Amino acid sequence: MYRIDNLQYANWSEKIFRQMREGGLDAVHVTIAYHENFRETVLNMEQWNRWFEQFPDLIVQGRSAADVRHAHETGRTAIFFGFQNPSPIEDDIGLVEILHDLGARFMQLTYNNQSLLATGCYEDADTGLTRMGKQVVREMNRVGLVVDMSHSADRSTIEAADFSERPIAITHANPHAWQPALRNKRDEVIRAVTSNGGMLGFSLYPHHLKDKSACTLASFCQMIADTAEKFGAEHLGIGSDLCQDQPDSVVEWMRVGRWTKEIDYGEGSAAAPGFPPMPDWYQDNRDFGNIAQGLADVGFSQAEIEGVMGDNWLRFYELNFGPKP
Amino acid sequence: MYRIDNLQYANWSEKIFRQMREGGLDAVHVTIAYHENFRETVLNMEQWNRWFEQFPDLIVQGRSAADVRHAHETGRTAIFFGFQNPSPIEDDIGLVEILHDLGARFMQLTYNNQSLLATGCYEDADTGLTRMGKQVVREMNRVGLVVDMSHSADRSTIEAADFSERPIAITHANPHAWQPALRNKRDEVIRAVTSNGGMLGFSLYPHHLKDKSACTLASFCQMIADTAEKFGAEHLGIGSDLCQDQPDSVVEWMRVGRWTKEIDYGEGSAAAPGFPPMPDWYQDNRDFGNIAQGLADVGFSQAEIEGVMGDNWLRFYELNFGPKP
Structure with a gap:
């Protein structure tokens, strides 16, 4: 069994690598x-x-599924790079291959707002894929950079899932039916992604959880069981969205960037603008195994548990990180 | 026998790839x-x-010696990236590894002028390696980016050869004793490079040739024979400096860049500012094999010829393009 967390944005340190x-x-x-x-x-x-140079015994850069197996055998964690926004490619499609060469393996087409490529989940109007968006999805398909629609609007996500010649991902979100956050995904969106071979990574960010920070492990795992029943357990994994040890200035950067002079509270509020506290059963990386126990408690088989804990992401990496066959 | 030309700056096109x-x-x-x-x-x-995408049957990106063998087996030419100046790393040592990741395999520490790292061959005073220069050479050694001193001053070149923990190269120049151009290298410079395991690539750029454009193949090959006798044939290869199909505006860019508002004629002159005509026996890539015949005519053994034509560069690639062991 491999263990993969397919999204974090922690304030990285030796402490976190050891965890x-x-x-x-x-x-x-x-x-x-x-x-x-x-x-x-x-x-x-x-x-x-x-x-990577300072902590070679703890972490190693990941570029392929083989790197995950190699990390496992040598007792290290393979680190895969991803972007929550297409800002790194600016307006230049040639940067897709350059950044893939440098190790990028996931790129969101939008982060909450309209981008050059598609529409984010906080906009009123949803254009779907733009002209450049279609070109960039084709180029991402060609080189093996996975389309991630975690922060995208519904039409854009469905169009991306259908237009992409390779499976796409929602790396970190939960079903809207369980917790009706703007960032969580409606059934038709999850269906478009999973029916095309894509993956959904479940988020542990409290704003995406039912009862937020008070969400129980049992509720979280029952939600996974319900999702598995609808869409198939083989399409499911974890993308914890762990933002460990970050100061609140970072959640403001995530929401505001340089695109506005006003404060945007995103999923927070003026009364609670910072990072919400994580559930007590998921404080940091050391708690990753708790999910396996929770999945067993709601009746998942051993093979299904292994899939959700990492093997499904590993299979997805295997198929989608290299050049298009 | 492998054939390697270890420096060109042509106006690339399908025509040239076919040649x-x-x-x-x-x-x-x-x-x-x-x-x-x-x-x-x-x-x-x-x-x-x-x-690479348009002409996959002709060229393929090269990153290692294995890529040369693979190109040979599949009837293609492996293309290795290099810089004639450290300008691509700006003032940021972290870009050494980034650019190596993207395929850079040679970097000159200077191009004629003083750089942040060392002194070019056109300056009056030669600082040798600067503080940043020493740090960058160590980093280039670590990742496998080869130090090239073709356009560097004598003291800087000798210091780089001695300071570097891995062999360095002069990718394109000839002995100063044969043709006393500012860019050609004195014996003590060639000795510092080759005695540390480094390579000298012979240039076919007319300003570096005895009798310039009228240089004969016999004279060129006798010069190689004399150099082999002094420094050992195993350290020698070809770096033609072929600038095929370039307009004269490009040689001005090479000389002037953005560092001066005045014209600098470099190895040319106000009367002859452009690219000089190539010798009649070396017009383009199709003439590469002529050198093998010339080397045979001046008495090189078959093994020595194979070395100079490419096998010596291939062995150098094998040892110097990967992380420091």
Whole structure:
């Protein structure tokens, strides 16, 4: 069994890398850009290169499914790069291949707002894929950069799932029916993604959870069971959205970037603008295994548990991180 | 026998790629930056990515010696990226690894002028390696980006050869004793490079040739024989400096970049500012094999000829393009 968390944006440190090892994580997809342009994204990669150099016994850069197996065998965590926004490619489709060469494996087409490529989930009007969006999806398909629609609007997500020649992902969100957050996904959206071979990663970010920070492990795992029944357990994994050790200034950067001079509270509010506290059963990477126990308690088979905990993401990596066959 | 031309800066086109195949070239090291900054260098890589996509039967990106063998077996030419100036890393040592990840395999520490790293061959005073220069050479050693001192001053070159923990290269120049051009290298410089395991690639750029455009194949090959006697044939290869199909505006860019408002004629003159005509026995890539015949005529053994024509560069690639062991 492999353990993969397919989305985190922590304030990385040796402490967190050691907690990844304690939690037995073989791979983590880390966000390295929210609103960064190309050069700023490269600076973030440079920072990761320093960490790979400083902590070779804990982490290693991941580029393929084979790297996850190699990390597992050598007791390390493979780190895969991803962007929550297409800002790193700016207006230049040639940067898709450049960034894939540098290790990018997931890119969201939008982050809450309209982008050059598609529409975010906070906009009133949804254009679907733009002209450039279609070109970029084809190029992402060609090189093996996965389309992620976690923060995208419904029509855009459904169009991307249908237009893409390879499966896409919602790396971190939950069903809207369970918790009606703007970021959670309606059944028709999840169906469009999973019926085309795509993946849904369940989020542990409290705004995406029923009862938020008070959500129970049993409620979370029952939601996974209900989703498995509707869409098939093989399309499901975890994308915890863990933002460990981040100051509240970072959630403001995530929401506001440089696109507005006003404060936008996103899923928070003026009364509670910061990061919400995580559920007590999921404080950090060391708690990753709790989900396996919760899944067993709601009746998942051992094979299904292994799938959700990491094997489904690993199979997805295997098929989608290389050049289009 | 592998055939490698370890420096060209042509005005690339399908025609030239086909001529590489007609000349039997298994690998070519291409200059992709003279004065370009990081972003401009990436744009040049993007242009190469389009050519790799358009002409997959002729060219393929090279990153390792294995790629040369694979190109040979599949009847293609492996293209290796290099810079004639450290401008692509700007003032940021972290870009060394980023650019190596993107395929850069040679970087000159200077292009004629003083750089942040060392001194070019046209300056009056030679600082040797600067503080940043030493740091960058260590980093280039770590990741497997080869130090090239073709356009550097003597003290800087000797210091780089001695300071570097891995062999360095002069990719394109000839002995100063044969043709006393500012760009050609004195014996003590060649000795510092070759005695540390480094390589000298002979240039066919007329300003570097005895009798310039009228240089004979016999004179060129006798010069190689004399150099082999002094420094050992195993350290020698070809770096033709072929600038095929370039307009004269390009040689001005090479010389002037953005560093001066005045014209600098470099190795040319006000009377002859443009590219000089190539010798009649070396017009383009199809003539590469002529050198093998010339080497045989001056008495080289078959094994030595194979070394100079490509096998010596291939062995050098094998040892120096990967992470430091």
